[in-house]
Amino acid sequence: MATQQTTTAGRLLVAPSVILLFLWMIVPLAMTLYFSALNYNLLDPESIRFIGFGNYLAFLSDPDFIGALENTLILVLSVLVLSVVGGILVALLMDQPIFGQNVVRVMVIAPFFVMPTVSGLVWKNMLMNPVSGLFAWISSSLGLPVIDWFTSCPMFAIVLIVTWQWLPFASLILLTALQSLDEEQKEAAQLDNAGPISFFFYIVLPHIARAITVVVLIETIFLLNVFAEIRVTTNGGPSTTNLPFRIFELATNANDVGGAAAGGIVAVVLANIVAIFLVRMIGKNLEA
Amino acid sequence: MARRQSTSRQVGFTIAAWVVGFLIFFPILWMFLTSFKTEGDAYAIPPKFLFFHWTTENYAEVQSRSDYLLHAFNSVVLSVGANLAGLVLAIPAAWSMAFAPTKRTKDLLMWMLSTKMMPAAGVFMAIYFLFLRAHLLDNLWGVGFLLMMANLPIIVWMLYTYFKEIPVDILEAARMDGASLTNEIIYVLTPMAVPGITSTMLLAIILSWNEAFWTLNLTNVNAAPLTNMIASFSAPEGDFWALLSAASVLAIAPILILGWFSQKQLVRGLTFGAVK
Numbered sequence: 001m002a003t004q005q006t007t008t009a010g011r012l013l014v015a016p017s018v019i020l021l022f023l024w025m026i027v028p029l030a031m032t033l034y035f036s037a038l039n040y041n042l043l044d045p046e047s048i049r050f051i052g053f054g055n056y057l058a059f060l061s062d063p064d065f066i067g068a069l070e071n072t073l074i075l076v077l078s079v080l081v082l083s084v085v086g087g088i089l090v091a092l093l094m095d096q097p098i099f100g101q102n103v104v105r106v107m108v109i110a111p112f113f114v115m116p117t118v119s120g121l122v123w124k125n126m127l128m129n130p131v132s133g134l135f136a137w138i139s140s141s142l143g144l145p146v147i148d149w150f151t152s153c154p155m156f157a158i159v160l161i162v163t164w165q166w167l168p169f170a171s172l173i174l175l176t177a178l179q180s181l182d183e184e185q186k187e188a189a190q191l192d193n194a195g196p197i198s199f200f201f202y203i204v205l206p207h208i209a210r211a212i213t214v215v216v217l218i219e220t221i222f223l224l225n226v227f228a229e230i231r232v233t234t235n236g237g238p239s240t241t242n243l244p245f246r247i248f249e250l251a252t253n254a255n256d257v258g259g260a261a262a263g264g265i266v267a268v269v270l271a272n273i274v275a276i277f278l279v280r281m282i283g284k285n286l287e288a
Numbered sequence: 289m290a291r292r293q294s295t296s297r298q299v300g301f302t303i304a305a306w307v308v309g310f311l312i313f314f315p316i317l318w319m320f321l322t323s324f325k326t327e328g329d330a331y332a333i334p335p336k337f338l339f340f341h342w343t344t345e346n347y348a349e350v351q352s353r354s355d356y357l358l359h360a361f362n363s364v365v366l367s368v369g370a371n372l373a374g375l376v377l378a379i380p381a382a383w384s385m386a387f388a389p390t391k392r393t394k395d396l397l398m399w400m401l402s403t404k405m406m407p408a409a410g411v412f413m414a415i416y417f418l419f420l421r422a423h424l425l426d427n428l429w430g431v432g433f434l435l436m437m438a439n440l441p442i443i444v445w446m447l448y449t450y451f452k453e454i455p456v457d458i459l460e461a462a463r464m465d466g467a468s469l470t471n472e473i474i475y476v477l478t479p480m481a482v483p484g485i486t487s488t489m490l491l492a493i494i495l496s497w498n499e500a501f502w503t504l505n506l507t508n509v510n511a512a513p514l515t516n517m518i519a520s521f522s523a524p525e526g527d528f529w530a531l532l533s534a535a536s537v538l539a540i541a542p543i544l545i546l547g548w549f550s551q552k553q554l555v556r557g558l559t560f561g562a563v564k
Binding site: 011017020093098108141176248260263 | 504
């Protein structure tokens, strides 16, 4: 149906978005690449000079960077595992014929709408505070030792907060996938006397495998960018500084334009590895 | 899992589901309750759940301490304004890709999606530098533009998946009747597309409202939205829990309500149509 006329019109209609997105992608990226090859400190603009891969070498041999990379991976992987496994369990539970499913759904999805700064501060203070926090009160009433979350295991505390934000997303998407499971398939499995465990592994899991992949990939994109939760709770430190936070520190505290840019390129490469898989995955769906 | 369920099993699952739902929701409920306490009650051990002196003083205090209305105004301007601009750009693009696809449409869509994968931190230095030089730091136009660009791929994608579902025959009938391109868009496509556009807008507003990388780093006072106002409670005033709670409730309430209304569309929007 694409006549010559509609094709030309189509190009004109798509052009503004494409041009803007192209500039949005290429200009910062080109600038970042350029900066990353410079020795450039905002406080000392006289000393700008080309140093090639110097920033990358400095960045990659910097223990703070290796730490930030490790923290990024710990955060992303832990939250992925917790939110996906938890999400499957919550979704399975919500898929049962329960009374008031809509209300449960509203409660489960709610944390997803809470802005990161709010979840960070509310958890840090009112729940995890070692003196007056609710968790401290619960542990001590049960006779358990009180945990000072942000002193003894800051990264775990952040993992918990971020998981709380992403568990609803995983649950909601996996529930949607579960609900599209064929009623007849369920009945057939029941006639075959399939136990709940084998039913789950042979019927349910393959059915939602695709949705799980989508959840993992999309969460990864966002989790690679976690920033505000760290900013308002620990504000960095060796055990919770991730890649975005390290770049932020270099840029604003050290005014190290070159270093921050090199770190940025590393982050872009990391995200692109994930992106390639995601784009391919969603692309397949376009054909269907 | 099966239709024939004993009532006792159903009751068991119902109780389990409600407990899980309640636990997940609890931090928000706790914040809500704390926002009505005095600071003394907020710190009380054992905690006071319902029997405390209820007060609304904290809410008034939020306004006088940190000018809630200014930040709420900025949040609204940024999330609504940026995404309205995004819609203006995205509707024609999604329309043409859905109804007049070419060989390259699929690649184009994929490429747009890939721009969303660019980590904000990755290009932070460049954007910060540009904003510094252009005097756009702490400026609504600057941050608004960033938020628009950050959401544009999602908006185009979501609209595209909705437009795909509009029957093409109707559009062709309109074309036969001599409707011009403009008329086709205004009188035929738009009414059918409004539900999809609304859902897209809702999701986009939620994402921008909660965006906390660009807003924290590029705004300070004048253009700072609610994410930034809340961050200002982190130190040293993090010790005012009732006040923090009231501010938090005010910051999340609008979007929580919007979100509950749009939860059905959420799945589709956030998975770029891969899960419906």
